[in-house]
Amino acid sequence: MRKLVLKNDWIGKNPVIRIEFPYDFQLKEIVKQFPGCNWDTKRKVWWVAYSDERISEMIQFFKGKAWLDYSELKKVEIPQDKVSVVLPNLSAVNSKEIQLFEQWMRNKRYSENSIKTYREAISVFFRFLDNKPLEEIENSDLEKFNSEYILANSYSSSYQNQFVNAIKLFFANRKGIKINPDIIYRPKKEKVLPNVLSKEEVKKILDSITNIKHKSMIGLIYACGLRRTELLNIQLKHIDPNRKLLFIQQGKGKKDRVVPLSDKLLELLRSYYKAERPIVYLFEGEKVGAQYSASSLQQVLKYAVKKARVNKPATLHWLRHSYATHLLENGTDLRYIQELLGHNSSRTTEIYTHVSKKKISEIRSPFDDL
Structure with a gap:
């Protein structure tokens, strides 16, 4: 068992x-x-x-x-005075409301990840209010939830933002509710720099991987700056080896984009394909034609980082950050990096200028002029 x-x-x-x-x-x-x-x-x-x-x-x-x-x-x-409040189960009525909300989001083509996040957030909100009828929920309930649940539990600002997004979207699609979602003030966004590995550290991680499939997955994430879900969604038909291009379909924000494939990466992928012969997805799990597991992919990197003795809590997204930073250090224009990463705004891409060691190291200290 x-x-x-x-x-x-x-x-x-x-x-x-x-x-x-x-x-x-x-x-x-x-x-x-x-x-x-x-x-x-x-x-x-x-x-x-x-x-x-x-x-x-x-x-x-x-x-x-x-x-x-x-x-x-x-x-x-x-x-x-510190006893935690155990939230009650969701009532059948509110559970039905959430199901209708899920159906509406699917009709609007929201991603499954967003649907899951919003569903869980609304569920917690309803349970916190002890399944209070929707028509009785007021602005004060939102303020109470924010102070007695979010802030009292010291949850992060990003976690708080998830609830803000979910609650505003939910009540925007219900009628006759005595609530004004605009009173929910968004927390000030934390200015956190992206975590970046050096080229030497990335090489050590890749060199530590002996399994051709694992090396191809980790190598492709870094070589093309992919998100985890983007890698797992790649199908064989998305690769054009003759033009050396990879087509990312329906990435974050439902956006398509194209990224170049280097000769070295193509050589690695060809070796992997000859060894594994995937059918549908480029990287498949134990079941033929099924996607590789997201949690297993993270474990692959975790083991490789440990084996390479890179003393950093690296995640798959660190590889994407490293790709963007290394491109910038190589002199690639920020506008091209924005396109390769699939960012809507150049302001999102500009954060990599703050962690580029090349740009920072070129700054001359006034101390040297003394």
Whole structure:
């Protein structure tokens, strides 16, 4: 039987129970159904709010589905003023409203990732309000949710923005609701520089990978500045080896774009194709014709970084940042980099000027003139 390991942890100032297990799609779907279960996108772990009653609730829920190992879980003494509120289950009425909202978003061609994010955000909002009827929700409920849930739990500004987007979109499509979404003030966006690897570090990572499929995936992300989903969505028909072009279809923002393929990369991809013979997608999983797993792809990089002894918490998106920064350092015009990355605004691309070591190193210090 599958096993779940329960451990103590904290989200902000609130104690939680971490739910750890090796990646298993079916088990993940079961865990998602446990009332009050949440996914921490930053730490990549499932969790539920801590309470003394949680263990008995989880034992009952997972009986016959998975074995719980709670040997490492310790009792937490929580001051009365710090006791976390366990959100109730979603009511049938509000669940139906969310389903209709999902249907509307699909009709509008929203991406599945956006639909999932908005659905989960609205669900948390409704549960926080104890399934208050939609027609009774007022502006004060939004303010209360922001202060007593988002800010009280020390969630990030990007996490807060997700709720802002979801709530505004949801209520914009409901009639007769006593609510003004414009009162939701967006948090000031944090100015965070992109994380970048040096060319030497990228080379060390690629050289550490012996599996031709894994090397091709990681190499292609860096060589073309791809997002993870863009790589996984590539089909054989999207590659034009004669013109040395890769066609990215329906990337972020439903945008198509074209990126060049270098001779060295094409040689690597040809070797990979001869060895693996994929049918539909360039990189397929265990099932023929099916996409490669996103979590497995991240694990490939994680293992390679460790093996290469690169002491940085590199992610797949770091490779995209590194690609853009290295292009800039090579003298590529920022307008071309914007096109290659698929950015709508040049302001998004300009952030790479702040991490380019070439541009920074060319600045002469006035100290040298003394």
